[in-house]
Amino acid sequence: MTELNTTETAPGRTPAGSDAVAPPADAVAPPASPPVPKDRRKLFAALRWTAAVLVFATVGAGVTYGITRVERTDVPGLSTKDDGRWKYPALVKPELPAGAALPFAEDNPEGIHYAGLNQLLLPAPAGATPDSTLKLEKDEAVPVDTFLEEYQAGEREKLKASLVNGGLRQIAGRGWTTPDGTRTRIYLLRFHGSGFVDAFKGCTISTGLANASVLEADPVWSEVKRSQRNDLGSDGSASGPSWRSAHDVTLYQEAKPTGDEQVRFGCVQSGDVQALVLQTRKGQAPVVPLHQTVILQSQLLG
Template identity: 30%
Template sequence: MSTDTTPNPEPSEPVEPTAPVEPTGSADPTDPDTAPETAPETAGDAVAAPKPDRKRAWQVGAALLLTLVTGAATAVAVTLPDRTDLPGLATPNDGRYTFPELTLPPLPAGASAPAEYKIKTHAADLRGLLLPLPKGAVGTGPSAAPSATGSASPSASPSPSASESANASVSASASASLPPVAGRWMPCDLDMMLAKDESYGQWLISDACRGAAAQGWTAKDGTRTELRLIHFGSQDEAGHFFSSVNLMPATKDIENSQTDFKGNYAVALGQVNVRLSDAEADGVPTGRIGWVQCGDVVALVQMTNPHGVPSQAFHQVVLLQSSLLV
């Protein structure tokens, strides 16, 4: 007798496959249960799809805009007046002058320039070695005219030899190629030095002054400049005279002065000594005296102004005058 009570399985009917359910429009794409699956191939194709090059377009546009703006700004800038031409923005004048182009006078036939000598010897027309008048200045005569006879002071006799002066004048007038000179001849006397004490004139005799030239002007600010070039027979004579006049405290235009030990004055060549007047205007000396020796020539630069002599102008004149003697 069989004890198996398991029912016999009946043959099952084949199950028909069901069609895939299409996602409805109400499906939530964020719901993982209802969101439609995306084929990997489709997602890859979407990432690789080219996009418009907007960055390059912006760069090109920005470059064009910058070019236009720069061009317009340049066009406006070139039509604007200079800063110095605008009221209230002009650069203040420090007193320096505007000189014409400096030129040296021609040398006599067979003569050499001072730079070619170990001992600097000047053979050119002494008047042509003076600074010309700066722009806007008015030419003036010497502060004290030299005596007509040349005998007012004990040092009048050693005036530049008459034949020397005459020959220089004749040769200058005879040659049409010679440029006009800046200064004029003066006798070697006390007046030429602008000195008060006649004892100073003795140095001109003892050191054998050979000739002298003068130049003078008054600038727009009222500063009066006097230039003197004194020619000696040798560098030693010029050096002795230079050492002596450095002790001269006063001139016909400056009551008293002191050596400027603190100042730093540039010269193209040689040595320089500067004196400042005791009188001042708002802390600025009303007179400045500069003595410069270059070889056989000693130069005097004197500048006076009751309102004060600009320091920059004095430095400029001393440097430029010395540069013509090199």
Template identity: 30%
Template sequence: MTDHATPPQPASDPLPPSGTPAPPVPSAPPMPAYGAETAIGAVEFTQPALTPEAVAEERAHRARRRKAAVRWGCAALVFALAGTGTALAVTAPERTDIPGLATAGDGRYTFPPPALPPLPSGKAAPDGKGKSLHYADLRYLLLPAPKEAGGSVTAPTFPAPAATPTAPASPSASASASASEPATPATPAATATPAATAVAGWVPCDAILAEQQDPAKLRELLLQNACRAATVREWTASDGTRTQIRLLRFGSVSESWDTYTSLRSKGRPKAAADTKSTDHHDWADVPGVELTALESTATAAKGNPTARVAYLSAADILAVVTMTNPGGIPSAPFRQVVTLQSDLLA
């Protein structure tokens, strides 16, 4: 066997001799000073140092922005207050009191609030169907005079009701029957002007004959149907329109209806010698009241007729509304008067 020499083992790294210091551990790089260049990855950012002039400019810019914000805030507040004040100024008063928003006048009048007179004890109000009698004082069922004719704008008050009077069937005897009616005080609306006081009372049933072109036919009709009582009110408004409202009471619904149908078809009032029917289908219907409206063929300015007449039938009461004005009568006041009088009779 051949002996082989064993290779020598590599010598291990000698330990450092005792007393040799360890290599120092590198510390974190110091933070760059303000304004120094800093490298982050591959992008370098440089933040320049602010000079005193730049700091002053920045403060001035912020002050200007604050002042602008205050100015715009004050302006918004002023506009908000102005808008609120304008809204209150427009909504608080009546629309008709605001210039530019008031509705142009159409001739309608100013009446007091409607009020119905009390009924005698044990008597019922009309049923609203035109089939029951009226037991209230006939004079208090008249429409009061409007403000434009010197009337009051306060609601009328009524005295205690009295028994419903009756009169002989003959119209010639109706004058004495009217004189025998109970002397009930007139309403405040009726006593507002001397003219209203003079006509707001009992009148003969045949007083209406003087207003007709052919009174003989109507006289015969009143004799046949026995008119029991009558009253009238009239006024002249500031626009020159003369209004007359006449109420006639009969003993039954059939008697009143017969007089109404004959008068509306054959009656010829002197105030409107030539009349024609006028359309009132767009009017609000008043339950229990039948209406026939006529107007004169003679017209004035703007094509308005110089006379308008309305016949109303409400159970046992016949009403005749006559309005005349040489300058013409618009539809609005005529419709207003007729509707309000119908409401009192319904």
């Protein structure tokens, strides 16, 4: 995959110990709060556990994969036959170059990802059709100008300059459409370091997307995440990088009125990689698949 710059980061030492990680602990029930509307109550039940997975999955080394294979009847709040989740294949951690450290390992605290960027892309779920309109090069590389088509025309030149001059190394992408008509696109942007990821301006609530000029915070995600933070308390007793430091995750949705399609937008900062997840569907885009997709993509970057 062609890089914008030739500077490479020296590989770290081989990580010690096993990659396996014990499954995350059961989430603590959120504190009592005023009654919520019936439809939102049902949605919170379906999302509470998946939000807890994100909290626990990045504490310590390794990656948690339980959300793809655990039976619904074994998970609190996910006992129904169809809770809106897609069926993803089991996640497989990519091979690393000899001597390279895992991201966020003790000898790689900056979270540098040494695996091929396209190997870090989440695979499509069962029944999905590849997005033939997404212009990809060898190894699923995405030209900068192709990536910038996701933004409003007036935003592109400024954003392009910030990418070219702001440490961008390469972009990889993958897209698909599920039978319900939801279109998903995932982009991974690899920078020369986490500081450049922090400076990236293309994943904020003020981002001008081509198909969603006004964004707002995803209310369901924000409320569930806030509840989990309250239940878990501070990170002080956790070993290894906390979920806040290892993965900065934010979710947005297109503000009403949405027009013919609704856009949902997820962002994951993980060391030297910025992930963007875009989902659109005619009418209303479903909530659960975006949350599930963002969580799984975050785990692959883990």
